[in-house]
Amino acid sequence: MNKLGKKELRSVFWRSFALQGAFNYERMQNLGYCYAMLPVIKKLYSKKEDQAKALERHLEIFNTTPVIVPTILGITAAMEEQNSNNSDFDESAISAIKTALMGPLAGIGDSLFWGTFRIIAAGIGVSLASEGNIFGPILFLLLYNVPGFAIRILGLKYGYQLGVNSLEKIQKQGLMEKIMSIATTVGLFVVGGMVSTMLKIKTPLVFNLNGAKVVVQDILDKILPNMLPLLFAFFIYYLLKKKVSITKITIGVIVGGIILHAIWLL
Structure with a gap:
């Protein structure tokens, strides 16, 4: 039986601080993960x-709040451990769990650390x-980083324990397919929500x-709110799906956006 020890988990913990060291716009934090x-x-x-x-699995696109990532690392480490010991383990479940967790946990992490702890610590x-008190910046660093450091430690510890204690039981009861289905559904909901809230595309046409003013954007909103972001x-x-490279898509979106804005279509 392959078993992870404290040495490997400790190494994972310290390496998690380099999550964004090779951030890229194609797969975001995948290299750090x-x-x-x-x-x-x-x-x-x-x-x-x-x-x-295993390297290919963890080079897939990944993006979440850095403070939260040890929790996901702990769970996926436990799943990799189960996979190495069980030939019937479904490897695709590892990617599905990562995809399902990174979105919701990013929302929680951003709200707590970027939107709450950072503002409170900065205010104090x-x-x-x-x-003129020299303890101002020191206190800011302590108030912001101490909770983050604690969340990282506890997240990795309990994430790994949750995976180890639960995965074997889940596998025996045949619940993995249901979990994968739920994880995929949650991931799709997250992506859909991101398209609706973060992608702003409107037309000024x-x-x-016959003297009546027709606003095209109002008509589109009545047919389907956020229709243009959805179509995009x-x-x-x-x-x-057609295997067009990310670089070409990015350049095309930038150039196309500039042109469409210049001719007053968007």
Whole structure:
């Protein structure tokens, strides 16, 4: 039986701080995530072929709040451990769980750390620093980083324990397919919500018909709110299905957006 020890988990923890060290716009934090998982992969898989498959799994697109990532690392480490010991384990479940967790946990992490802890810590630190107190910036760093450090430690610990204690039971009861289905559904909901809330595409087109002012955007909103962002998302999905490179898509979106805005279509 392959078993992860404290040495590997400790290495994963420290490597998680480099999550965004190689951030890229194609797969975001994937290189940092894979780097953090390397001790786990080397420990659990002795064959180069198995190591290569594991590396490919963790080089898929990934993006979440850095403070939260040790929790997901702990769960996926436990799943990799189960996979190395059980030939019937469904490897695609590892990617499905990562995809399902990164979106919701990013929302929680951003709200807590970027939207709450950082503002409170900065307010206290700035108030002291404005009075010439040297402890202002020090207190800011402590108030913001101590909770984050604690969340990282507990997240990795309990994420791994949750995976180890639950996965075997789930596998025996045949619940993995249901979990994968739920994870996929949650992931799709998250992507759909991101398209609706983060992608802002509107048209300024206005026509005058027999003295009546017709606003095209109002008509589209009555047919289907956020229709243009949805169509754009499906268009990008179509290009990806056709194997068009991310670089070409990015350049095309930038150039096309500038042109459409210049001619008053968007």
